[in-house]
Amino acid sequence: MAKTVIVYFSGYGHTKRVAEVAAQSANAELIEIDADGNVPESAWATLDGAHAILFGAPTYMGSVPWQFKKFADATSKKWFTREWQDKVFGGFTNSASLNGDKQVSLIFLQTLASQHGGLWVSLGLAPANTKAATRGDVNNLGGSVGALVQAPSDAGADEISTGDLETVKLYAARVAGIANRLHD
Template sequence: MSKIAVVYHSGYGHTQKQAEAVRDGASANTNDQVDLIPVDDVDEHWDTLAAADAIIFGSPTYMGGVSAQFKTFADKSSKVWAERGWHNKLAAGFTNSSSQNGDKHSTLQQLSVLAAQHGMLWVPLGLAPGNNSSTGSVDDVNRLGSSLGAMAQSNADQGPEHGPSNSDLETAKLLGQHVTDLANRFSQAQAA
Protein backbone atom coordinates (compact mmCIF):
# COMPACT_ATOMS: atom_id res chain seq x y z
CA MET A 1 0.00 0.00 0.00
CA SER A 2 1.28 3.45 -0.91
CA LYS A 3 0.34 6.97 0.06
CA ILE A 4 0.05 9.41 -2.80
CA ALA A 5 -0.67 13.14 -2.50
CA VAL A 6 -1.85 15.28 -5.40
CA VAL A 7 -1.18 18.98 -4.65
CA TYR A 8 -2.63 21.38 -7.18
CA HIS A 9 -3.90 24.85 -7.93
CA SER A 10 -6.78 25.70 -10.22
CA GLY A 11 -8.12 29.23 -10.69
CA TYR A 12 -11.22 28.37 -12.72
CA GLY A 13 -11.71 24.61 -12.33
CA HIS A 14 -10.04 23.18 -15.46
CA THR A 15 -6.85 22.03 -13.76
CA GLN A 16 -8.98 20.74 -10.90
CA LYS A 17 -10.65 18.32 -13.32
CA GLN A 18 -7.20 17.19 -14.44
CA ALA A 19 -6.17 16.81 -10.77
CA GLU A 20 -9.25 14.69 -10.07
CA ALA A 21 -8.38 12.46 -13.03
CA VAL A 22 -4.82 12.04 -11.67
CA ARG A 23 -6.35 11.16 -8.29
CA ASP A 24 -8.72 8.63 -9.90
CA GLY A 25 -5.84 6.96 -11.73
CA ALA A 26 -3.68 6.92 -8.62
CA SER A 27 -6.44 5.28 -6.60
CA ALA A 28 -7.36 2.63 -9.20
CA ASN A 29 -6.04 0.10 -6.70
CA THR A 30 -8.21 0.55 -3.60
CA ASN A 31 -5.39 -0.44 -1.22
CA ASP A 32 -3.59 2.84 -1.82
CA GLN A 33 -4.34 6.08 0.01
CA VAL A 34 -4.65 9.08 -2.30
CA ASP A 35 -5.18 12.64 -1.03
CA LEU A 36 -6.20 15.52 -3.27
CA ILE A 37 -4.95 18.79 -1.77
CA PRO A 38 -5.69 22.26 -3.19
CA VAL A 39 -2.67 24.51 -2.52
CA ASP A 40 -4.97 27.00 -0.75
CA ASP A 41 -5.59 24.36 1.96
CA VAL A 42 -2.02 23.08 2.20
CA ASP A 43 -1.38 24.42 5.69
CA GLU A 44 -3.77 21.77 7.03
CA HIS A 45 -1.98 19.02 5.09
CA TRP A 46 1.78 19.28 5.61
CA ASP A 47 1.64 16.08 7.71
CA THR A 48 -0.11 14.27 4.83
CA LEU A 49 2.67 15.41 2.50
CA ALA A 50 5.33 14.32 5.01
CA ALA A 51 3.80 10.83 5.13
CA ALA A 52 3.35 10.47 1.36
CA ASP A 53 5.46 8.07 -0.71
CA ALA A 54 4.84 10.22 -3.78
CA ILE A 55 3.70 13.80 -4.36
CA ILE A 56 2.19 14.79 -7.71
CA PHE A 57 2.30 18.55 -8.39
CA GLY A 58 -0.24 20.29 -10.64
CA SER A 59 -0.73 23.86 -11.79
CA PRO A 60 -2.38 25.69 -14.66
CA THR A 61 0.08 27.41 -16.96
CA TYR A 62 -0.20 31.14 -16.30
CA MET A 63 2.11 33.47 -18.21
CA GLY A 64 4.32 30.55 -19.24
CA GLY A 65 4.85 29.07 -15.79
CA VAL A 66 3.11 27.93 -12.62
CA SER A 67 0.40 30.15 -11.15
CA ALA A 68 1.26 32.61 -8.38
CA GLN A 69 -0.75 30.48 -5.94
CA PHE A 70 1.25 27.36 -6.81
CA LYS A 71 4.49 29.34 -6.49
CA THR A 72 3.41 30.46 -3.01
CA PHE A 73 3.04 26.80 -2.06
CA ALA A 74 6.45 26.00 -3.62
CA ASP A 75 8.07 28.83 -1.63
CA LYS A 76 6.35 27.68 1.57
CA SER A 77 7.83 24.22 0.98
CA SER A 78 11.31 25.71 1.61
CA LYS A 79 10.78 24.86 5.27
CA VAL A 80 10.48 21.19 4.30
CA TRP A 81 13.43 21.64 1.91
CA ALA A 82 15.60 22.85 4.81
CA GLU A 83 14.84 19.62 6.70
CA ARG A 84 15.19 17.41 3.56
CA GLY A 85 11.67 16.24 4.39
CA TRP A 86 10.75 15.05 0.90
CA HIS A 87 14.15 13.55 0.03
CA ASN A 88 13.78 10.32 -2.03
CA LYS A 89 9.99 10.58 -2.35
CA LEU A 90 8.66 10.08 -5.86
CA ALA A 91 7.38 13.19 -7.68
CA ALA A 92 5.50 13.88 -10.91
CA GLY A 93 3.56 16.75 -12.44
CA PHE A 94 0.79 17.96 -14.69
CA THR A 95 -0.41 21.20 -16.22
CA ASN A 96 -3.33 22.55 -18.23
CA SER A 97 -3.64 25.69 -20.36
CA SER A 98 -5.77 27.17 -23.11
CA SER A 99 -3.32 27.08 -26.04
CA GLN A 100 -2.32 23.77 -27.58
CA ASN A 101 1.28 24.55 -26.69
CA GLY A 102 0.92 27.62 -24.46
CA ASP A 103 4.42 27.06 -22.97
CA LYS A 104 3.15 24.20 -20.81
CA HIS A 105 6.59 22.61 -20.98
CA SER A 106 8.01 25.52 -18.98
CA THR A 107 5.53 24.78 -16.20
CA LEU A 108 6.46 21.09 -16.13
CA GLN A 109 10.13 22.06 -16.02
CA GLN A 110 9.41 24.31 -13.05
CA LEU A 111 7.62 21.44 -11.28
CA SER A 112 10.48 19.02 -11.98
CA VAL A 113 13.07 21.52 -10.72
CA LEU A 114 11.00 21.98 -7.55
CA ALA A 115 11.11 18.21 -7.08
CA ALA A 116 14.87 18.14 -7.76
CA GLN A 117 15.47 20.89 -5.21
CA HIS A 118 13.77 18.67 -2.67
CA GLY A 119 15.88 15.65 -3.72
CA MET A 120 12.78 13.88 -5.00
CA LEU A 121 12.82 11.28 -7.80
CA TRP A 122 10.97 12.63 -10.84
CA VAL A 123 8.66 10.21 -12.63
CA PRO A 124 8.07 11.22 -16.26
CA LEU A 125 4.74 10.59 -17.97
CA GLY A 126 6.03 7.38 -19.53
CA LEU A 127 3.61 7.39 -22.50
CA ALA A 128 4.58 7.53 -26.16
CA PRO A 129 3.35 10.67 -27.91
CA GLY A 130 -0.09 10.38 -29.50
CA ASN A 131 -1.66 12.23 -32.43
CA ASN A 132 1.64 12.40 -34.33
CA SER A 133 0.97 10.20 -37.35
CA SER A 134 -1.50 9.79 -40.20
CA THR A 135 -3.45 7.31 -38.07
CA GLY A 136 -3.35 9.42 -34.91
CA SER A 137 -6.12 11.63 -33.58
CA VAL A 138 -6.94 14.11 -30.83
CA ASP A 139 -8.56 11.19 -29.02
CA ASP A 140 -5.16 9.57 -28.45
CA VAL A 141 -3.73 9.59 -24.94
CA ASN A 142 -0.82 12.02 -24.69
CA ARG A 143 -2.18 13.79 -27.79
CA LEU A 144 -0.07 16.84 -26.84
CA GLY A 145 3.10 14.72 -26.97
CA SER A 146 4.62 15.44 -23.55
CA SER A 147 7.36 13.41 -21.87
CA LEU A 148 8.04 15.27 -18.61
CA GLY A 149 4.49 15.14 -17.26
CA ALA A 150 0.81 15.17 -18.21
CA MET A 151 -0.47 18.07 -20.32
CA ALA A 152 -4.07 19.13 -20.91
CA GLN A 153 -5.73 21.85 -22.96
CA SER A 154 -8.97 23.69 -22.14
CA ASN A 155 -10.55 26.29 -24.40
CA ALA A 156 -10.25 29.83 -23.02
CA ASP A 157 -13.92 30.65 -23.61
CA GLN A 158 -15.44 27.54 -22.05
CA GLY A 159 -15.86 26.37 -18.48
CA PRO A 160 -14.51 23.16 -16.93
CA GLU A 161 -17.67 21.28 -17.99
CA HIS A 162 -16.21 21.41 -21.55
CA GLY A 163 -12.54 20.77 -20.94
CA PRO A 164 -9.96 19.32 -20.68
CA SER A 165 -10.84 16.71 -23.31
CA ASN A 166 -11.44 13.05 -22.45
CA SER A 167 -8.07 12.13 -23.95
CA ASP A 168 -6.30 14.65 -21.71
CA LEU A 169 -8.20 13.37 -18.66
CA GLU A 170 -7.29 9.79 -19.60
CA THR A 171 -3.65 10.90 -19.91
CA ALA A 172 -3.88 12.41 -16.42
CA LYS A 173 -5.36 9.16 -15.08
CA LEU A 174 -2.52 7.16 -16.58
CA LEU A 175 0.02 9.46 -14.91
CA GLY A 176 -1.64 8.85 -11.52
CA GLN A 177 -1.73 5.09 -12.11
CA HIS A 178 1.92 5.06 -13.20
CA VAL A 179 3.07 6.91 -10.08
CA THR A 180 1.13 4.58 -7.77
CA ASP A 181 2.50 1.50 -9.54
CA LEU A 182 6.06 2.79 -9.15
CA ALA A 183 5.49 3.82 -5.52
CA ASN A 184 4.30 0.27 -4.75
CA ARG A 185 7.29 -1.26 -6.56
CA PHE A 186 9.63 1.14 -4.79
CA SER A 187 8.30 0.33 -1.31
CA GLN A 188 8.42 -3.42 -2.05
CA ALA A 189 12.06 -3.07 -3.12
CA GLN A 190 12.87 -1.12 0.05
CA ALA A 191 11.19 -3.80 2.20
CA ALA A 192 13.07 -6.66 0.49
Protein backbone atom coordinates in the same frame (compact mmCIF):
# COMPACT_ATOMS: atom_id res chain seq x y z
CA MET B 1 0.47 0.31 -0.45
CA ALA B 2 2.25 3.62 -0.94
CA LYS B 3 0.34 6.78 -0.18
CA THR B 4 -0.05 9.25 -3.05
CA VAL B 5 -1.02 12.90 -2.62
CA ILE B 6 -1.89 15.45 -5.29
CA VAL B 7 -1.33 19.11 -4.39
CA TYR B 8 -2.68 21.56 -6.94
CA PHE B 9 -3.90 25.07 -7.65
CA SER B 10 -6.85 25.68 -9.95
CA GLY B 11 -7.88 29.14 -11.05
CA TYR B 12 -10.91 28.31 -13.21
CA GLY B 13 -11.75 24.70 -12.33
CA HIS B 14 -9.86 22.95 -15.13
CA THR B 15 -6.88 21.91 -13.00
CA LYS B 16 -9.24 20.83 -10.23
CA ARG B 17 -11.02 18.51 -12.69
CA VAL B 18 -7.68 17.11 -13.85
CA ALA B 19 -6.56 16.62 -10.24
CA GLU B 20 -9.77 14.76 -9.42
CA VAL B 21 -9.33 12.44 -12.41
CA ALA B 22 -5.70 11.82 -11.41
CA ALA B 23 -6.71 11.16 -7.80
CA GLN B 24 -9.27 8.57 -8.87
CA SER B 25 -6.72 6.76 -10.99
CA ALA B 26 -3.97 6.82 -8.34
CA ASN B 27 -6.21 6.40 -5.29
CA ALA B 28 -4.66 9.67 -4.12
CA GLU B 29 -5.60 12.28 -1.56
CA LEU B 30 -6.19 15.81 -2.86
CA ILE B 31 -4.82 19.01 -1.35
CA GLU B 32 -5.99 22.24 -2.95
CA ILE B 33 -3.91 25.40 -2.81
CA ASP B 34 -6.35 28.23 -2.15
CA ALA B 35 -6.68 31.56 -3.96
CA ASP B 36 -4.21 33.10 -1.48
CA GLY B 37 -1.56 30.44 -2.21
CA ASN B 38 -2.04 28.56 1.05
CA VAL B 39 -2.79 24.97 2.01
CA PRO B 40 -4.43 23.96 5.30
CA GLU B 41 -1.92 23.46 8.11
CA SER B 42 -2.86 19.77 8.27
CA ALA B 43 -1.80 19.37 4.62
CA TRP B 44 1.88 19.58 5.55
CA ALA B 45 1.67 16.40 7.64
CA THR B 46 -0.22 14.71 4.81
CA LEU B 47 2.50 15.64 2.33
CA ASP B 48 5.22 14.52 4.76
CA GLY B 49 3.53 11.12 5.06
CA ALA B 50 3.16 10.62 1.31
CA HIS B 51 5.36 8.28 -0.68
CA ALA B 52 4.40 10.03 -3.94
CA ILE B 53 3.44 13.66 -4.59
CA LEU B 54 1.95 14.92 -7.81
CA PHE B 55 2.02 18.67 -8.43
CA GLY B 56 -0.73 20.22 -10.53
CA ALA B 57 -0.90 23.78 -11.78
CA PRO B 58 -2.24 25.67 -14.75
CA THR B 59 0.18 27.48 -17.01
CA TYR B 60 -0.38 31.22 -16.89
CA MET B 61 1.89 33.56 -18.85
CA GLY B 62 4.48 30.83 -19.44
CA SER B 63 4.77 29.39 -15.92
CA VAL B 64 2.84 28.25 -12.89
CA PRO B 65 0.68 30.91 -11.20
CA TRP B 66 1.86 32.89 -8.18
CA GLN B 67 -0.35 30.83 -5.86
CA PHE B 68 1.60 27.69 -6.71
CA LYS B 69 4.89 29.58 -6.44
CA LYS B 70 3.89 30.73 -2.94
CA PHE B 71 3.25 27.09 -2.01
CA ALA B 72 6.60 26.10 -3.56
CA ASP B 73 8.38 28.77 -1.53
CA ALA B 74 6.67 27.51 1.63
CA THR B 75 8.14 24.05 1.00
CA SER B 76 11.59 25.44 1.79
CA LYS B 77 11.09 24.36 5.41
CA LYS B 78 10.73 20.79 4.12
CA TRP B 79 13.77 21.29 1.89
CA PHE B 80 15.90 22.46 4.81
CA THR B 81 15.17 19.28 6.82
CA ARG B 82 15.20 17.03 3.70
CA GLU B 83 11.71 15.88 4.71
CA TRP B 84 10.76 14.95 1.15
CA GLN B 85 14.06 13.31 0.18
CA ASP B 86 13.55 10.25 -2.06
CA LYS B 87 9.80 10.70 -2.46
CA VAL B 88 8.39 9.94 -5.90
CA PHE B 89 7.15 13.03 -7.76
CA GLY B 90 5.21 13.83 -10.90
CA GLY B 91 3.32 16.76 -12.31
CA PHE B 92 0.69 17.99 -14.73
CA THR B 93 -0.32 21.31 -16.20
CA ASN B 94 -2.95 22.73 -18.47
CA SER B 95 -3.43 25.87 -20.52
CA ALA B 96 -5.88 27.25 -23.04
CA SER B 97 -3.40 26.95 -25.92
CA LEU B 98 -2.15 23.73 -27.45
CA ASN B 99 1.38 24.74 -26.46
CA GLY B 100 1.04 27.73 -24.16
CA ASP B 101 4.58 27.13 -22.85
CA LYS B 102 3.37 24.25 -20.69
CA GLN B 103 6.85 22.69 -20.83
CA VAL B 104 8.17 25.60 -18.75
CA SER B 105 5.63 24.83 -16.03
CA LEU B 106 6.55 21.14 -16.01
CA ILE B 107 10.23 22.01 -15.74
CA PHE B 108 9.39 24.28 -12.78
CA LEU B 109 7.57 21.38 -11.08
CA GLN B 110 10.36 18.94 -11.92
CA THR B 111 12.97 21.35 -10.56
CA LEU B 112 11.00 21.79 -7.33
CA ALA B 113 10.88 18.01 -6.90
CA SER B 114 14.60 17.75 -7.64
CA GLN B 115 15.44 20.44 -5.11
CA HIS B 116 13.71 18.27 -2.53
CA GLY B 117 15.83 15.28 -3.55
CA GLY B 118 12.84 13.60 -5.12
CA LEU B 119 12.59 11.01 -7.88
CA TRP B 120 10.71 12.47 -10.87
CA VAL B 121 8.60 10.12 -12.98
CA SER B 122 8.39 10.79 -16.71
CA LEU B 123 5.11 10.42 -18.58
CA GLY B 124 6.21 7.14 -20.14
CA LEU B 125 3.72 7.32 -23.01
CA ALA B 126 4.49 7.59 -26.70
CA PRO B 127 3.02 10.64 -28.42
CA ALA B 128 0.04 10.37 -30.74
CA ASN B 129 1.82 12.05 -33.64
CA THR B 130 0.39 10.59 -36.82
CA LYS B 131 -1.92 12.25 -39.34
CA ALA B 132 -4.73 10.07 -38.03
CA ALA B 133 -4.26 11.27 -34.42
CA THR B 134 -7.07 13.22 -32.76
CA ARG B 135 -7.47 15.18 -29.52
CA GLY B 136 -9.16 12.05 -28.18
CA ASP B 137 -5.91 10.09 -28.37
CA VAL B 138 -3.65 9.50 -25.38
CA ASN B 139 -0.72 11.94 -25.25
CA ASN B 140 -1.95 13.88 -28.26
CA LEU B 141 0.02 16.91 -27.02
CA GLY B 142 3.26 14.89 -27.09
CA GLY B 143 4.44 15.33 -23.50
CA SER B 144 7.29 13.41 -21.93
CA VAL B 145 8.23 15.19 -18.68
CA GLY B 146 4.69 15.01 -17.27
CA ALA B 147 1.05 15.21 -18.32
CA LEU B 148 -0.09 18.03 -20.59
CA VAL B 149 -3.71 19.15 -20.78
CA GLN B 150 -5.38 21.73 -23.01
CA ALA B 151 -8.82 23.28 -22.76
CA PRO B 152 -9.82 26.34 -24.79
CA SER B 153 -10.32 29.51 -22.75
CA ASP B 154 -14.05 29.48 -23.47
CA ALA B 155 -14.45 25.77 -22.55
CA GLY B 156 -15.68 24.58 -19.20
CA ALA B 157 -13.83 22.07 -17.05
CA ASP B 158 -16.27 19.43 -18.26
CA GLU B 159 -15.05 19.95 -21.84
CA ILE B 160 -11.46 18.77 -21.40
CA SER B 161 -10.63 16.26 -24.12
CA THR B 162 -11.00 12.59 -23.28
CA GLY B 163 -7.49 11.97 -24.60
CA ASP B 164 -5.96 14.45 -22.17
CA LEU B 165 -7.93 13.04 -19.25
CA GLU B 166 -6.92 9.49 -20.16
CA THR B 167 -3.29 10.65 -20.39
CA VAL B 168 -3.56 12.06 -16.86
CA LYS B 169 -5.18 8.85 -15.58
CA LEU B 170 -2.41 6.69 -17.00
CA TYR B 171 0.30 9.03 -15.71
CA ALA B 172 -1.11 9.27 -12.18
CA ALA B 173 -1.37 5.48 -12.05
CA ARG B 174 2.26 5.25 -13.26
CA VAL B 175 3.50 7.59 -10.52
CA ALA B 176 1.55 5.71 -7.84
CA GLY B 177 2.69 2.35 -9.23
CA ILE B 178 6.35 3.33 -9.12
CA ALA B 179 5.91 4.58 -5.56
CA ASN B 180 4.32 1.22 -4.68
CA ARG B 181 7.25 -0.70 -6.16
CA LEU B 182 9.77 1.44 -4.29
CA HIS B 183 7.80 1.37 -1.05
CA ASP B 184 7.44 -2.41 -0.87
